[in-house]
Amino acid sequence: MAPSSRPLSPHLSIYRFTLSMTMSIVHRATGIALMGGMLVLLLWLVAAAIGGGFFDGVNWLFGSWFGQLVLFGFTFVLFHHMIGGIRHFIWDRALGLDAAGRETIVRVALGCSIALTLLVWAVFVWFK
Amino acid sequence: MIERSAISNPKTHYGSGKKATKGFITQRATGAFNILATLFLVWFVVSLSGAADAAERIALVRNPLVAIGLILLIVSASLHMRIGMHDVIEDYVSKGPRNALANNANVIFAVLVAVVSILAIVKLVFWG
Numbered sequence: 001m002a003p004s005s006r007p008l009s010p011h012l013s014i015y016r017f018t019l020s021m022t023m024s025i026v027h028r029a030t031g032i033a034l035m036g037g038m039l040v041l042l043l044w045l046v047a048a049a050i051g052g053g054f055f056d057g058v059n060w061l062f063g064s065w066f067g068q069l070v071l072f073g074f075t076f077v078l079f080h081h082m083i084g085g086i087r088h089f090i091w092d093r094a095l096g097l098d099a100a101g102r103e104t105i106v107r108v109a110l111g112c113s114i115a116l117t118l119l120v121w122a123v124f125v126w127f128k
Numbered sequence: 129m130i131e132r133s134a135i136s137n138p139k140t141h142y143g144s145g146k147k148a149t150k151g152f153i154t155q156r157a158t159g160a161f162n163i164l165a166t167l168f169l170v171w172f173v174v175s176l177s178g179a180a181d182a183a184e185r186i187a188l189v190r191n192p193l194v195a196i197g198l199i200l201l202i203v204s205a206s207l208h209m210r211i212g213m214h215d216v217i218e219d220y221v222s223k224g225p226r227n228a229l230a231n232n233a234n235v236i237f238a239v240l241v242a243v244v245s246i247l248a249i250v251k252l253v254f255w256g
Binding site: 055 | 159160162163166169177182186198202205206212219220221248249251252
């Protein structure tokens with residue numbers, strides 16, 4: 001059989017939004033955001049390698065309100081994508097794929113990613 | 129509802145069986161490793177925020193275990209993000225010059241991020 005060209009994703013507006021679908025889209029979005037996150041890590045490492053005033057400036061930037069906001073977003077995106085990945089490992093085993101299982105896993109995943117983010121910031125930043 | 133038999137049936141493949149399987153396995157392997165890498169990254173950034181000055185932060189990166197951890201994180205994350213973005217391009221850009229361009233840009237981005245980040249770490253470890 002000749003290989004047929006791959007179908008593209010249909011336009012999103014034809015679907016009724018559900019939580020599991022939204023979480024799937026957010027998983028992709030967080031994955032793409034983490035590519036930007038790698039640039040944040042790269043910026044810090046390159047600044048450390050260059051040193052001097054540039055490194056001081058970058059350290060100051062991460063400590064500023066804007067830097068802290070970026071790091072908070074980074075933390076949530078990172079945990080959301082990590083928990084989303086664990087969810088996919090469960091689904092890879094063909095477990096929890098029925099309607100009730102999907103809803104439960106998706107809700108637990110969302111709850112865990114929010115809780116982990118708040119826990120890390122509460123323990124290491126806010127109430128240190 | 130997807131059954132195990134459908135997942136394990138090679139006839140349900142779309143596209144290249146060989147490349148898709150390699151991508152699937154690499155995505156899952158790096159994804160599993162990235163769970164550890166995520167926790168390590170959080171520990172690393174928390175440690176950086178607790179450091180007294182720039183010299184103490186650089187000393188942390190120069191610790192061999194930390195440097196190796198960072199390099200493994202960067203390699204694993206770069207492989208993982210290349211596959212993820214490849215899937216996104218596959219879904220939204222039909223086969224043709226634009227698809228090829230997007231995929232090449234994706235590979236170049238992943239390689240550049242990894243190489244520049246690792247060079248910065250190597251510089252810090254050997255030359256401070």
